[in-house]
Amino acid sequence: MNFEVFSIGTSGMMPLPGRFLTSALVRRNGELFLFDCGEGTQVSLRMLNLKWKHIDSIFISHMHADHITGLPGLLMLSSQVERDKPLYIYGPERLAQYIESSRKILDMYINYEIRVIPVESGTIYENDEFTINCFPLKHTKLCYGYSIVEKSRPGIFSVERAKELEIPMGPLWGKLQKGEDITLSDGRVIHPSDVLGERRSGRKFSYVTDTMYFPEIADYVYGSDILFCEAMFTSDLASDAIEKKHMTASQAATVARDANVSTLCLQHYSPRYSDKELKLLFKEASEIFPNTILTRDRMSFDIPLKE
Numbered sequence: 001m002n003f004e005v006f007s008i009g010t011s012g013m014m015p016l017p018g019r020f021l022t023s024a025l026v027r028r029n030g031e032l033f034l035f036d037c038g039e040g041t042q043v044s045l046r047m048l049n050l051k052w053k054h055i056d057s058i059f060i061s062h063m064h065a066d067h068i069t070g071l072p073g074l075l076m077l078s079s080q081v082e083r084d085k086p087l088y089i090y091g092p093e094r095l096a097q098y099i100e101s102s103r104k105i106l107d108m109y110i111n112y113e114i115r116v117i118p119v120e121s122g123t124i125y126e127n128d129e130f131t132i133n134c135f136p137l138k139h140t141k142l143c144y145g146y147s148i149v150e151k152s153r154p155g156i157f158s159v160e161r162a163k164e165l166e167i168p169m170g171p172l173w174g175k176l177q178k179g180e181d182i183t184l185s186d187g188r189v190i191h192p193s194d195v196l197g198e199r200r201s202g203r204k205f206s207y208v209t210d211t212m213y214f215p216e217i218a219d220y221v222y223g224s225d226i227l228f229c230e231a232m233f234t235s236d237l238a239s240d241a242i243e244k245k246h247m248t249a250s251q252a253a254t255v256a257r258d259a260n261v262s263t264l265c266l267q268h269y270s271p272r273y274s275d276k277e278l279k280l281l282f283k284e285a286s287e288i289f290p291n292t293i294l295t296r297d298r299m300s301f302d303i304p305l306k307e
């Protein structure tokens with residue numbers, strides 16, 4: 001089952017030629033999850049051939065223009081496509097008001113249901129396969145980070161072991177694979193753990209922007225396969241970062257290291273850095289956390305299933 005992450009944009013504050021505003025998208029098993037929606041988001045989605053109508057949920061970090069002004073345009077696209085499922089939009093309390101007033105003032109024709117769900121820290125969605133968690137960040141206004149966390153899968157079924165235990169091939173094998181105990185015709189009870197290997201861990205993606213550094217971010221994103229994390233400034237501007245409640249690239253790398261993530265993808269770059277100067281951010285982050293990516297717009301990453 002696929003689990004892909006796309007960088008939609010990487011700029012902070014304002015869109016630049018070749019650098020749209022910060023947004024990311026996860027495609028998992030045909031479902032699309034969008035994180036933030038600044039100006040230009042729909043252009044990047046089109047360039048990546050990601051179909052708007054397949055977006056199931058949108059998660060908004062906070063109510064700053066660089067993260068939400070793409071939303072009315074994206075919602076207006078709805079009149080162009082057939083869509084039968086509701087669209088879920090998660091975010092801070094005032095998001096509902098923003099969407100409602102945009103709809104009214106812009107006379108938006110929307111032919112499907114939009115459900116706006118105010119979030120609080122904790123699990124905001126759960127099904128059999130994954131959870132979506134939300135956690136508080138520290139910015140100039142209420143701001144949240146998000147993680148998609150897959151549940152672990154049963155271990156590998158040992159055919160050899162099943163044969164040793166003389167379990168007849170067929171539906172009984174299936175029951176064990178689903179985690180159910182079975183009783184054989186001779187009365188023996190077989191538990192799934194008798195034939196299955198260790199459970200296989202799920203995959204995790206985390207999205208962190210905008211925030212100042214604080215050590216607990218590492219707890220929230222712990223063990224992520226991919227962490228998209230803001231890296232607004234180089235360390236010489238650390239005091240600006242504190243004042244504006246943003247992070248330096250070194251701080252993003254510190255989070256990645258402390259959280260034992262597999263890959264750190266930097267994002268939300270200050271427009272003060274030209275495309276060439278972005279390597280300064282990469283350099284300082286990769287000294288602390290080597291598996292750092294200087295994320296550029298429309299890069300994509302695959303997280304393979306864990307065996």
Ligand SMILES: [Zn+2]
Nearest residue numbers: 012013066210
């Ligand atoms: Zn921002």
Ligand SMILES: [Zn+2]
Nearest residue numbers: 062064139210
């Ligand atoms: Zn902000």
